Amino acid sequence: MITLYDADRCPYCARVRIMLAEKGIEYETVEVDLDDRPAWIYEKNPLGRVPVLEEDTFLLPESAVINEYLEERYPEPALWPGDPGDRALARLLVYRFDELSKPYYALRRGEPGAGERFDEALARLDALLEAQPFLSGREYGLADVAYVPWILRARDRLGIDLEPFPAVAGWVDRLVERPSIAAELELVASS
Numbered sequence: 001m002i003t004l005y006d007a008d009r010c011p012y013c014a015r016v017r018i019m020l021a022e023k024g025i026e027y028e029t030v031e032v033d034l035d036d037r038p039a040w041i042y043e044k045n046p047l048g049r050v051p052v053l054e055e056d057t058f059l060l061p062e063s064a065v066i067n068e069y070l071e072e073r074y075p076e077p078a079l080w081p082g083d084p085g086d087r088a089l090a091r092l093l094v095y096r097f098d099e100l101s102k103p104y105y106a107l108r109r110g111e112p113g114a115g116e117r118f119d120e121a122l123a124r125l126d127a128l129l130e131a132q133p134f135l136s137g138r139e140y141g142l143a144d145v146a147y148v149p150w151i152l153r154a155r156d157r158l159g160i161d162l163e164p165f166p167a168v169a170g171w172v173d174r175l176v177e178r179p180s181i182a183a184e185l186e187l188v189a190s191s
C-alpha cells in the first residue's frame with residue numbers, strides 16, 4: 001500500500017494527489033499539520049516538507065520526482081507525450097516551474113510588484129496555451145498536473161482574474177472537467 005504524507009492546503013501535495021487519482025492508484029494519507037509539523041516528518045524527509053510518498057520501505061520526497069516515479073511505476077494511462085521532443089518540452093516547463101512559483105509566493109507575501117510579475121507569468125502560459133491545448137502538448141499530462149494547483153489557488157484564494165488570459169481560463173475549464181482536478185477544486189474551496 002502507498003502512503004502519502006500530505007497536507008490539504010499544499011499545492012505540491014495536490015500534484016501528487018492528482019497523479020494518484022489519474023492513475024487510479026489506491027493509497028492512504030497521513031495529514032501533516034504544516035503549522036505544527038511533527039518531529040517524525042524529518043525521518044520521512046530530512047527537509048521536513050510534504051509531500052512524501054512511502055511504499056513499504058521506499059520513501060520519496062519532491063512532488064516532481066514523485067510524479068515521474070508514479071508515471072514509470074504505473075505507466076497506464078500515459079501522462080507524458082509519446083514523442084521524445086514533445087516530452088522534453090513538457091519536462092522543460094516542469095523544470096522551469098519557478099517562473100510561476102516565485103511570483104506566486106511573492107504575491108502571497110504581498111511583495112510590491114508581485115502582481116505584475118505574476119501576470120507576466122500568466123501571459124507566458126497564455127501564449128503557450130494559445131498554440132497548444134495543454135501545457136503537456138497535444139494531450140493533458142504531467143506538465144498540466146504540475147501547474148494547475150497554483151492556478152486554481154491564485155484564482156480562488158488570491159483573487160487573480162483569469163479573464164485577461166483567455167487561453168489559461170479555457171485550459172482551467174477543460175481541466176476541471178476531470179474528476180482528479182474537480183476534487184482539488186473542492187479542496188481549495190473548503191480548506
Ligand SMILES: N[C@@H](CCC(=O)N[C@@H](CS)C(=O)NCC(=O)O)C(=O)O
Binds near residue numbers: 010
Ligand atoms: N520542492 C518541494 C516543495 C514542497 C513544499 O514546499 N511543501 C511545503 C508545503 S506546501 C512544506 O512542506 N513546507 C514546509 C517547509 O518548507 O518547511 C516539492 O516539490 O515537493
